[in-house]
Amino acid sequence: MSVARVTEISATSTTGFEDAVRVGIKRASETLRGVRSAWVKEQQVRVEDGGVIEYQVNMMVTFVLDD
Amino acid sequence: MSVARVTEISATSTTGFEDAVRVGIKRASETLRGVRSAWVKEQQVRVEDGGVIEYQVNMMVTFVLDD
Amino acid sequence: MSVARVTEISATSTTGFEDAVRVGIKRASETLRGVRSAWVKEQQVRVEDGGVIEYQVNMMVTFVLDD
């Protein structure tokens, strides 16, 4: 790897944090070529009536520009 | 939402981090009205004989005072 | 507990973050005696073809020197 770019992606899932990571990586890979890794920056949940209804992650996604 | 308060809650589970989040949110919602979201601040595990016996999360829980 | 040491361990799993925590704790406990707890410092994923292929955690592992 020679030069890469890092961008922040936020994604949600009703299932859990790892699913939110997978959702975000899949969506990012549709737009960005060469996605190689992601670093989890934040984890949050949305709550309704005492229950978790949504898991959210913010990730720093690295994608390679030149190899 | 107009004014909200944010408080730190720590919760544990023998199952995993997401379960600890749910345990903490459920318990917080018994005392605090209007819980809307939580931000995971720390994740820890307790260990015995080389195995994880407890998952702990510390969360910043937001609950609305006035809507 | 009287005196303990804290060391950073990085571990990976193809299954998920909690499994990576368990893998790292198990391996650390083979070398270090008295492992009591771990604090999750970082969570990352490796990506290939738009899918997550590896989950990695970095943990600060505490092990007791004297009790």
Added chain:
Amino acid sequence: MSVARVTEISATSTTGFEDAVRVGIKRASETLRGVRSAWVKEQQVRVEDGGVIEYQVNMMVTFVLDD
């Protein structure tokens, strides 16, 4: 001042950040006695159609327990 407590308050305004601070302080003072100061922790805006529609601040509010 002898002993004080510090709690996080989030407040919004359609006017600006300073107004959000005043809104939050006023509301907090209805519930908490002895509010003396606040430290601005975060500033955010909500956006619609390219325009700011709401200003939000998160503050650490200090209120005295005993004098």
Added chain:
Amino acid sequence: MSVARVTEISATSTTGFEDAVRVGIKRASETLRGVRSAWVKEQQVRVEDGGVIEYQVNMMVTFVLDD
């Protein structure tokens, strides 16, 4: 909201910090669709002859990719 992207925008104004926020949001919304919120990361001023001549903010701007 399902997946969003977060990008850093820096904007200046001769009037004040909130105006700089509005300037940056307006300009970002010309290029990026679906801007929903911004988090103020840094606030700076430029000075000449003992007076403030420019207010600058750096913001983390969130825009939705899919809803």
Added chain:
Amino acid sequence: MSVARVTEISATSTTGFEDAVRVGIKRASETLRGVRSAWVKEQQVRVEDGGVIEYQVNMMVTFVLDD
């Protein structure tokens, strides 16, 4: 321990930082049940005529809700 809450307490003493910790813990324990630990977040002193006249600590105090 199952679920705990963490709150910030600020306390002062004319004797020293550890005394300020003890003063704050004692006062917090009058209002909050189940105080178990505290993490020192900040240490400050007030000064008059080149001498320290007051020691202040800010602590994150953990108290158990359910055991």
Added chain:
Amino acid sequence: MSVARVTEISATSTTGFEDAVRVGIKRASETLRGVRSAWVKEQQVRVEDGGVIEYQVNMMVTFVLDD
């Protein structure tokens, strides 16, 4: 610009944060030559009877030593 020094200045205003910035920059420029910029490090308010009575900013002020 070749070599500059950075010093922390704290200033207050009864009007607002931007006025506190201007007050601090003006006062700093009386003592320090070549003030070029300032970075807002902290924003606080003092409160009395549920109202804000003073706005305070702490700034890192940069002034040029040699050009």
Added chain:
Amino acid sequence: MSVARVTEISATSTTGFEDAVRVGIKRASETLRGVRSAWVKEQQVRVEDGGVIEYQVNMMVTFVLDD
């Protein structure tokens, strides 16, 4: 300068950190117009057989949108 965008770029060199900065700036300037500055966020090395084989920097690169 009126509005700018800041993006994270990662670049490597077999020569040293400053060369990695230059490599990243040069490559970023091929895609992004108006690059004005970069702030070094992280410096890392890759190691083989006790020797450094690659220097990597992560930089926050600022490029102007409107002047």
Added chain:
Amino acid sequence: MSVARVTEISATSTTGFEDAVRVGIKRASETLRGVRSAWVKEQQVRVEDGGVIEYQVNMMVTFVLDD
């Protein structure tokens, strides 16, 4: 000093923070040669019945490998 290593040590005392520092340094020096300095990273207390029963410090201890 040419090359040194830094390791995190946690130590407790029933007397106070400085005693905990001394306890940890003494114990670390039994295992590690060439301990030269330590940086206090965290200070905590354990509480029972409204009183402090144990002072804990976490320190980054530096010990020289070669001189």
Added chain:
Amino acid sequence: MSVARVTEISATSTTGFEDAVRVGIKRASETLRGVRSAWVKEQQVRVEDGGVIEYQVNMMVTFVLDD
């Protein structure tokens, strides 16, 4: 208080951290007028033969320019 300056002072003592704070405040007050408070930024110890021989604190000292 209207405008104040904040400067970092490092001081050492063979007795303990609080004595180092007092030593630094006393020395700073000889040069700087209007010292009002100090915030402890770092605490370190120097070690020889397994024993602490010196306590060092770094403090952010605030002194008033105009009242």
Added chain:
Amino acid sequence: MSVARVTEISATSTTGFEDAVRVGIKRASETLRGVRSAWVKEQQVRVEDGGVIEYQVNMMVTFVLDD
């Protein structure tokens, strides 16, 4: 060393970061007596036409007041 002061210096060089450090140390030593060490806080570059034209460092410079 007994009491020292720490001040932030920013310096630039067209050659590289280490040269910028040396430039800043040399200039600081003309005004301040007893400079003993410096800690690199930030590293930045200015860019023109895809090339680095200036290296800048911000350093925390320690100088001894009394020995």
Added chain:
Amino acid sequence: MSVARVTEISATSTTGFEDAVRVGIKRASETLRGVRSAWVKEQQVRVEDGGVIEYQVNMMVTFVLDD
């Protein structure tokens, strides 16, 4: 890579920061097997008579336990 350990190494050089990195990596590799990477945590210089006499880096060194 499956499980790795991360340890902090401090190294000095009279030549420059990159040489200090190489010195530290070389020395660490004599004691630790499987060193793969290092992350530069801090950069400092020692000063005498207005000139830099020593460059120091603190690095987080990663070495693989099992492959």
